[in-house]
Amino acid sequence: MIRKYLSIHLKVALEYKVSFILTILAQTLSMFLEIFAVEALFYKFSLLDIYNINQLILSYSVVWLGFSLSEMFSRGFDNFANLIINGNFDLLLIRPRNIFLQIFGSDICYEKLGRVIFASYLVISSFIKVVESISILKIILLILMILSSFILFTSVFILCAAFCFKTVQGLEVINIFTNGTRTLAQYPMDIYNKVIRIIFTIVIPITFINYYPIQYLNNTTNNLLYLLCPLAIIVFLLISVIVFKSGIKHYYSTGS
Amino acid sequence: MKYLSYLKLELLSNLQYRSAALAGIATQFFWGALLVCVYTAFYSHTSIDSINYDQLITYVWLNQAFFALIYIRNKDKDIFASIRTGTVAYELCRPYDLYIWWYVKLLSKKYAATLLRFLPIIVVALFLPKPYNLSLPISLLAFILFLISMFLGSLVVCAINLIAHFLTFFTMHDKGIFSILNSIAELLAGFDLPIPLLPTILIMVSEYLPFRLIGDLPFRIYSGNIDTLYALKSIGLQIIWIIVLLIIGHLIMKKALKKVVIQGG
Numbered sequence: 001m002i003r004k005y006l007s008i009h010l011k012v013a014l015e016y017k018v019s020f021i022l023t024i025l026a027q028t029l030s031m032f033l034e035i036f037a038v039e040a041l042f043y044k045f046s047l048l049d050i051y052n053i054n055q056l057i058l059s060y061s062v063v064w065l066g067f068s069l070s071e072m073f074s075r076g077f078d079n080f081a082n083l084i085i086n087g088n089f090d091l092l093l094i095r096p097r098n099i100f101l102q103i104f105g106s107d108i109c110y111e112k113l114g115r116v117i118f119a120s121y122l123v124i125s126s127f128i129k130v131v132e133s134i135s136i137l138k139i140i141l142l143i144l145m146i147l148s149s150f151i152l153f154t155s156v157f158i159l160c161a162a163f164c165f166k167t168v169q170g171l172e173v174i175n176i177f178t179n180g181t182r183t184l185a186q187y188p189m190d191i192y193n194k195v196i197r198i199i200f201t202i203v204i205p206i207t208f209i210n211y212y213p214i215q216y217l218n219n220t221t222n223n224l225l226y227l228l229c230p231l232a233i234i235v236f237l238l239i240s241v242i243v244f245k246s247g248i249k250h251y252y253s254t255g256s
Numbered sequence: 257m258k259y260l261s262y263l264k265l266e267l268l269s270n271l272q273y274r275s276a277a278l279a280g281i282a283t284q285f286f287w288g289a290l291l292v293c294v295y296t297a298f299y300s301h302t303s304i305d306s307i308n309y310d311q312l313i314t315y316v317w318l319n320q321a322f323f324a325l326i327y328i329r330n331k332d333k334d335i336f337a338s339i340r341t342g343t344v345a346y347e348l349c350r351p352y353d354l355y356i357w358w359y360v361k362l363l364s365k366k367y368a369a370t371l372l373r374f375l376p377i378i379v380v381a382l383f384l385p386k387p388y389n390l391s392l393p394i395s396l397l398a399f400i401l402f403l404i405s406m407f408l409g410s411l412v413v414c415a416i417n418l419i420a421h422f423l424t425f426f427t428m429h430d431k432g433i434f435s436i437l438n439s440i441a442e443l444l445a446g447f448d449l450p451i452p453l454l455p456t457i458l459i460m461v462s463e464y465l466p467f468r469l470i471g472d473l474p475f476r477i478y479s480g481n482i483d484t485l486y487a488l489k490s491i492g493l494q495i496i497w498i499i500v501l502l503i504i505g506h507l508i509m510k511k512a513l514k515k516v517v518i519q520g521g
Contacts, residue, residue, distance in 0.1 A: 022432020030439050037448040044453050045298050176286045184290060191297040 001097075005105035013110040020111065028114035031064060035122075038186050051188060054129040055218060059210040060186040061122035066149020066209065067182050068115035074154040076103040078178075080161035089251075099248070100241075103161075131217050141213055141227055148230035149209045155233070155240040156181060156204070162240070165247035181206065208232045259356055263364045270368030277372035280324065284377055288320035292388050306452035310391055311479040315450050317381035317390035318475045324369035325410050326471035328417060328445065329438045332362060335421055348513070355418075355506050362414045394480030401487050402478040405469075408494040413470045415501035416441065422505065425512040446472035452481065466497040 013020050038060060042048050071078065083089040083106060092102045123146065131138050160174045181204055189197055189211040200206040208229040216226040292313055299309045307315070319326075335358055338344045347354055381390035393399035420441075424434050442448060444458070445467035451459060462468045473490050476482045482490070 019432060022436070026432045026435035026439065029436055033439055033443055033448055036443075040449060040455055041298060041453060043455065044304060045302050047298070047301055050301070176283055176290075180286065180290050184293065187294060187297070191301070192293065193297070193300075196293060196297075 001101070002105070006108060009108035010110060023111045024114040027111055028118055031068070031115045031118065034183075034186070035060060035064070047191075052130075052218070054126045055214055056188060057122055057126040058130050058217075059188050059214055061119050061126060062145050062149050062210045063182060063185045063206075065116065065119035065123055065146055066151075067153045067178075068112045068119055069146075069150045070153035070157060072109050072112040072116060073104060073150075074157045075109040076106040077154065077157035077161040079107060080157075081164045084164050093248075127217070130214065132219065137227065138217055141216060141230075144227075144230040145209055145213050148233040151233050151237050152205065152209055153178065153182070155237045158237075158240040158244050162244040162247040165251050185210070205232050205236055258352060259360050262357065263360050266361055266364035267368050270365050271372065273368075274372060277369070280369070280373050281376050284320040284323050284373065285380065288316055288377070288381065291316045296388070304453075307450065307476075307481055309387070311476070311481045312450060312453075313388060314391045314479040315475045315481075317377070318478060319450075319471060321374040321377040321381065322370060322406065322471065324373050325366055325406070326413055326445070327366075328413060328420075328441050328447075328467075328470070329435075330362065330366070330417055331434065332358075332365070332421065334361070336424075344513070354513075355509050358421075359414055359418055359502075359505075362417055363410065366410060366414065391479065393478050397484060398477055398480060398487075401484070401491065402474050405477055405487070405491050405494060406474040408491065408498065409470045409474055411498050412466055412494060412501065415498060415505055416466065416470075419501065419505045419508060422508045422512045441467050444468065445470050450475075452476075466501060469494045469497060 038056075042051060042053075042056065076083065080103070083092070083103070088106070092099060092106070095102060123142070127142055128134070156178050160177055163174060184192075184196070184200070185206045189200060189207050192200075197207070201208070212226055212229045215221050216223070295309075295312055295316065299312075303309065338347060344354075347357070378390065382392075383389065393402060420434060420437055423437065443454075444462045444465050446454075446462075451462055451468055451472045454462070462472075469490065473482070473487075473494070477487045477490075
């Protein structure tokens with residue numbers, strides 16, 4: 001069923017080839033410019049002597065890769081307001097399949113493919129430079145980092161979608177949550193003051209997907225506990241799923 | 257003047273979208289706070305000579321308050337639709353200059369959106385605790401020059417915006433091209449980073465292009481990052497660019513409309 005969802009949405013996307021390719025290019029460019037802004041700031045403030053450039057790249061590209069993967073595969077939650085407004089959510093509810101799987105399948109945004117590829121390239125190339133010697137454990141940790149970054153942003157999307165049960169309409173304000181998290185997470189956590197760092201450890205556990213794991217990758221620490229960091233995201237996912245489920249319980253259709 | 261009364265009419269109808277404005281205010285305010293966090297973090301390590309901390313924070317808040325006015329990516333559905341569905345044929349029959357008509361339309365939409373949004377953000381930002389707040393203008397003269405260049409900036413952005421609309425007529429795949437053009441324009445307008453924070457080469461490139469005249473110039477005049485003489489020169493430059501852009505836009509529109517084939521009916 002998952003494969004069917006994937007192929008159907010790909011066919012839709014390829015229906016308008018030139019437009020599809022141009023959109024991919026545009027999306028990738030806008031991501032490139034945001035990354036460029038981060039680098040330019042570090043360059044302008046001559047902080048690149050303090051911060052290792054490869055660690056910097058690894059830390060924001062993990063964020064971007066997870067974010068773009070979420071945008072691509074969790075589009076259904078990102079645009080959840082539309083599902084509710086046009087009543088298609090009722091349709092999903094009466095089908096005898098898992099509701100989450102159906103929302104995931106309701107839209108897959110292949111336009112983000114360029115971002116995913118570019119971010120993957122950055123992740124891999126900076127990973128090789130950050131770790132002096134590659135070990136299986138470190139590769140596993142990298143995969144865990146990417147997965148947890150994906151799960152984190154999908155969880156944020158799910159939380160935001162849960163809001164739509166209350167508001168019915170999609171709120172522009174909610175974009176701050178997703179885009180704001182991404183923007184702040186692009187910078188290495190230790191440039192911020194304590195308050196923000198605590199928010200990003202406890203409220204939205206961003207530090208667990210890049211900051212702490214990178215400490216292990218660059219041999220700052222050998223504590224194996226750091227390997228488990230990305231798993232902390234699972235707790236965040238569980239919370240957002242519970243919130244969403246309770247949203248469904250109180251859901252009244254918009255009717256028609 | 258018929259164009260002025262059209263401006264007033266459109267302005268009044270666009271002032272109806274109040275709930276959208278409320279969401280816009282919240283977004284802009286949070287986004288400003290977020291940027292203040294980031295820049296504060298950077299300035300706590302070192303400072304740079306091209307712009308100081310207070311000027312930059314003021315820049316951020318002005319940028320958020322007048323975001324609707326300087327926004328380049330604005331996409332007018334009616335203009336696109338009139339080309340696609342062919343209603344442009346009727347528009348061409350009417351006794352007015354279509355270019356000015358559309359220009360006024362974009363302008364009034366911008367003014368209405370800005371009028372609904374800017375005041376709450378300015379007021380809240382002024383009263384924020386000390387280092388994170390919007391400062392008062394550096395002098396009365398700077399404030400007057402700021403107002404003039406802000407107004408001229410809105411004329412520049414609408415002229416650019418209209419050209420972007422016309423360019424998409426040639427390609428028909430509006431989404432991609434429109435977005436690519438705008439991304440580059442936004443970089444050189446100081447949307448991604450204020451111009452003084454860009455790498456030196458890009459600062460030089462931006463000097464030769466009109467994009468920095470939209471928002472970057474007025475905000476820096478306000479905070480005293482640009483001195484009076486340079487401000488006056490730049491305002492002159494704004495006027496020249498407005499004339500140039502209007503002429504280019506007019507020519508492109510003529511060309512674009514020649515291509516339009518009105519299909520029977």
